[in-house]
Amino acid sequence: MLPPEPDLPIRRVLPRVREALDGHGSAVLVAPPGTGKTTLVPLDLADHGRVLIAEPRRLATRAAARRMASLLGERVGERVGYAVRGERRTGPDTRVEVVTTGLLVRRLQHDPGLDGVDTVILDECHERHLDSDLALAFCVDVRANLRPDLRLLATSATADTARLAELLGPTVTADDALHPVDAVWTPPSKVDPPRGLRVDPRLLDHVAATVRRAFAERDGDILVFLPGAGEIASVGERLRDLPVRTLLGRQDAAEQDAVLRPSAQRRVVLATAVAESSLTVPGVRVVVDAGLARVPRTDHARGLGALVTVPVSKAVAEQRAGRAGREAPGTVYRCWSQAAHDRLPAFPEPEIAAADLTGFALDLAVWGAPGGQGLALPDQPPAGPMTVATETLRALGALDDAGRVTDRGRRIAGVGTHPRLARALLDGAPVVGADRAAEVVALLDRESATEDLVAGWRRVRGDTAYQQGVRRLRADLGTVRAGRGPRLSDDLAAGLLVGLAYPERLAKARGAGASAYLMSGGTAADLTPGSPLSGSDWLAVAAADRPPGRASARIRSAVVIDEATAREAGAALLATQDEVAWSGGDVVARRVERLGAVPLVGRPLSTPSAELVAAALRDGLAKEGLSLLRWEKAAVALRQRLAFARHALGDPWPDVSDAALLENAAGWLGPELARARRRADLARVDVASALRRLLPWQIAGRLEAVAPERVAGPGERRLRVDYTDPEAPVVALKVQEAFGWRDTPTVAEGRVPVLLHLLSPAGRPVAVTRDLASFWRTGYPQVRAELRGRYPKHAWPADPTG
Template identity: 60%
Template sequence: MRSFDLPVSEALPGLVAALDSGGSAVLAAPPGTGKTTLVPLVLAEGGRRVIVAEPRRLAARAAARRMAWMLGEPVGERVGYAIRGERRPGSAVEVVTTGVLLQRLQHDPDLRGDVVILDECHERHLDADTALAFLLDVRATLRPDLRLVAASATADTGPWSRLLGGAPVLTAGATAHQVEMVWAPPPRPVRPPHGMSVDPALLDHVALTVRRALTEGDGDVLCFLPGVHELGRVAGALGGLDVLQLHGRAPAEVQEAALRPREGGPPRVVLATSVAESSLTVPGVRAVVDAGLSREPRMDHARGLGTLVTVRSSRATAGQRAGRAGREAPGRVYRCWSEAEHERLPGRPRPEIELADLTGFALQAACWGDPDAAGLALLDRPPPAAMRAARETLRAVGAVDEEGRATGRGRKMARVGVHPRLARALLDGADHVGERAAEVVALLSDDRRTVDDLVAEWRARRRDGRFREEVRRLRRAIPRAVPNHVPDDETAAGIVVALAFPERVARARDGGYLMASGTAAEPARGSRLGGAEWLAIAVADRTPGAPSARIRQAVPIDEETARLAVGAVVEDEVGWHDGDVVARRVERLGAIELTATPLTRPDPERVRAALREGLRREGLGLLTWTREAEELRARLAFCHRILGPPWPLMDDDALLESLDLSSGGARRRADLKRLDVSAALRGLLPWKCAARLDEVAPERVTVPSGSRIRIDYSGEQPVLAAKLQELFGWQEAPRVAGVPLVVHLLSPAGRPAAVTADLASFWREGYRSVRAELRGRYPRHPWPEDPASAEPTRRTNARRR
């Protein structure tokens, strides 16, 4: 091996000693120190076989090539690599993606290797977290001699040390090249990112900042942007410059060109996504321009929609990116935000396990024998709601049983190496479309999107060498039986997509689409997909707060394909719709209604439930409340308030639950209007209460004049309202249920003259002022000096002649 003086060298003796004594260690080494390349080669000395796990394919290839160069030999001798669909074996060091490592652990937990290095573990990718948990299980049960290294580019190593049982932490210093910080916010405020949207004004500012960096420095410029769309936008604004776009799906020749030193000519600009944050060295870079944005996964479990969203980068991510400017010489980093904004950024990115679709993780855990992942050594527990949604999906596709244990079919799906939904579509779709299922699944597992028409994308991708290699790999997982009739491209694609995402089968409705999940969706403006009656939607996302999901990629299908994927269900529906009871027999694909016919004899109990739902939504005003019914309700409410059960509650909620709506065979809104509410209220009374109602809360009371006056129970206390002359001689009003009546004394015209709960006191003290005020206005009515002894009367005095 050639001699290399790299900063990580100072940590190597301690690292080797820690592995020899305890079997595990944590290595903290900033970018550019040699942790990804020199460390594996040193650990492989003495005959050890070293496996290096990288989170990205691009990093795995680049690391293998760099190590082979350091040894002075081609890839495939002592150093090799393995990524999905591509392998170049090496005898001493093999660089693999974390996804490939998980596949190997499931297939052969003994893992033919002596040391495993999990590189860039600080990025908290879900596959990396899962792989470390599996490796700890393997070392505890099968391979106590297995050595583990968690390698991080940050100093936040405590959690990994604890996870590895208190493993020692070895630290390598950063390259001593100074990086000057330049704060370069846009001159005017820009809109914050929303969903996948980035303000074009910010991207224009980034392009101007790149030009500024070129004029102020003498080397290449590395510019970080959140995604491929933004790379293209900024590249278009940098016309006339030597621009490379570096991302995980970039053609191999572009990736290799970006990772080769520039040989003369003007400085170049490398526009990169997060793939260039760590592991990779882009040679010749003297300046970094950072847009300050990242993409994170989000999963809407209720709607089954996963997407990426644009967020502000964390301070830790900004630090990683800035370090790229000083790997080879002093440099500058231009941050397209202010120093004050920087202090408000989150400290570090959130772990993927908190954000992503966990269906693949749940299948890995089930195949490992731990369906709930309760026994796995994870830094963060999976969110319960996300795990429940994942297990429901796995049960639906037959990958796990009711207890969450992996089925034989589930283990076969896990070996395919794609998302369980796509594995299901591959295995089941082959029965209908043969080996074409492999082509469609290869397309669906590739996150490059150029058009929303999936079939057009498929036809264009058939010429891509990497695509064809993935198709060959997937075909090996398909049973060899081929259907008698192989359909055309559009039908084949539709069947496979619909099998992968049955809840996204959609039917045209009101200018858009309704998915089987119940979510509305809309194609892009001008899309040819908008004319199809049915769609199988491959990719859709929904911006928070938006009424509909946006269709990113789909294929037209027919109703037969929709039925095949979703499965029709026929059920009788009785419910409250548009202000009335609707009873019908409905055939549905999920939330999509296919046919509906009226039910002539609906279940009476379901009709009553629908009527009750109508009352709950629209209120008890749907009933006809006569004066008798309203007064009876008030009397019963008074009895419950004063005496408690078994006198029934009379509030709206209680009546909604207790009223008998079966009287007269009520079936519609109009029947509610005809319901005898008084009889229904009396039907709520236990027989003992019914027998005592007139005694406990009489409807009327006889006053001294002989009149029977109605009692008003609608307030807090019962009220007796009577003309003053009818109560002469009454020293005390009666009580009801032990509660004294409040007496409203009325004028001869029926207007309130006085209110009292103590008649005797009123006759003595209050009557005199009332008499003085009213006798002149009502001279024909008696106004005796002594009302307590006067004769009560309903009549006026005889007319004087």
């Protein structure tokens, strides 16, 4: 089937490709963009039998089929055909069929043996989409267990093929690019890096200016790479005087096909990543690259998914530049510096590392390999996100407790959209009607950024691409009897479906007229200022993300609903719990009905669980401190003695600091907390007795020896020890009362001398010492001289130790 033209570089390696497949059955082909690997290789291999070639995008699928058919001088559907979801153009003579990678995965699930197919080509494997990884792993598994005769070729435009070669065998490399492409570095003067979906408008100004420069300096059409539809609209507005066309994945097929046909007029084509590979935009001699890509990121802990804007990798930058050299020598204008280029990552991050893995996990389970066990995946899925995905599928009823797919799971997988959306379609259609269910789910599948989802639904109803999606979903749904749905308003119908898809995002306002909400999953979320949805009591949130540096999520798309709809959509989250908590300075006990984290109805609870009350009291102590207890003198003194013992001797003497006592409240206050019911009960606790529970039995009898309440003084006297400062126990007495006392008394079983505060007859301090013998020798003579005249009636012996 190989036509004589065109003479592309790939022709020189076709014999080696055939040889590798004949000898090994599978192989890897590495070839730069524009060398013909997408078109000439399948036509050449079709002489061996029927070829199925998988492309990562619908646009590339149709374009590749049209290109091959035109090379053969035929119409699509004769020897070359294609199939995308909802559309197939093949015939009895078709030898080469181009399909999307997602559709190949679906076919493998239904027909693992791929009956009638001789060769599978997985094109653009370097892009590392989840469907690409699955298709590769499934095909390797089929070759190993069902069809050893099935030939498998993976193609890539980059040299990062070590893992592919490990899985598939020999690598054939075509080094020659089709035409040279010169690089022009055009960095903007000052631009902030992207944050989330936000791109600095100054960069868009610079891109538009670079397009004008290229339009003046070079011939041919200009292909401009931008991260998303919003940036395409903004740059298009800046270039209104030029012949601008757009190329996006969500455009209808007719609009996309028009861009891919030759034009007599020079054009500026503003495109997203759909134009990076596997297709040729005729007439393009210049590429202007903004250097940004939009990739999925998932906050698995909060169940929030979003697209974020990141710098491209070097490999993607080369892919984009190659678009300028497919038909003739070209030029790429890169809107960044050579130095910044050198700092870019070599390759893009595989989607499996950061994406929502729910659909991926379901495909693995349907295949019979839950978690990917035993499959030759290029990278194993990360454990945390995979666990979240599996739990989500169990909640949807798609997996059983062992991780095996259920009949319901197979029905969900058969819908061909995200499992959450498939669940909403299947469960919502009997309520709202099949047509409206398909319309809302098709809208959700578009990832619309419209904050008021219903307003966006009304605006998009005439869009051709949207209606194609609706028809596909309606066909997947089959015959469904409508229940009460036709009587629901658009808001409630859409809200029910959104809630069925994302029950953890059912959100209740945190106050009347507020724009702040609490979602049933426990995440706080806010509407944008001035949102038309502000003040609504309930929302079903279709899309939300949490921008860097923000504690709460940002609601990007939602529907106004009522509590009854929230209850219906989130029925699995409804629960009634006895809640006992410290609130407003005391224990509050209620029986609360909740929708996940959102409280609905609360009633006083007359007989709360003692365990819950004790936990609430401990929480109260943690919040308000030990002052909730009544600290009588005996308790204060005991705590001070224990603190001294801990300071002087360490373990096992207990730590009685505030932090330690609060942390161990259940231990030393356990019985009292078990009997208490409210704040007032804490004030009646015998704190001294409770503190003694902290003493291990081995040392309880030593407390009096280590930290005695009193020490023996001269004669028969017993002097009280003040342990206020655990570093310096104090005994205060009048100087005359120390007469006859030769040495300083000690505590801590003789280890620590007390600090003597010696007082005048009037009780005023005259000396402080830990060394009484030294004081008598050196300090006392001066004290005696000062006090004899002031207190002549008192005895002041020259030798007070006699």
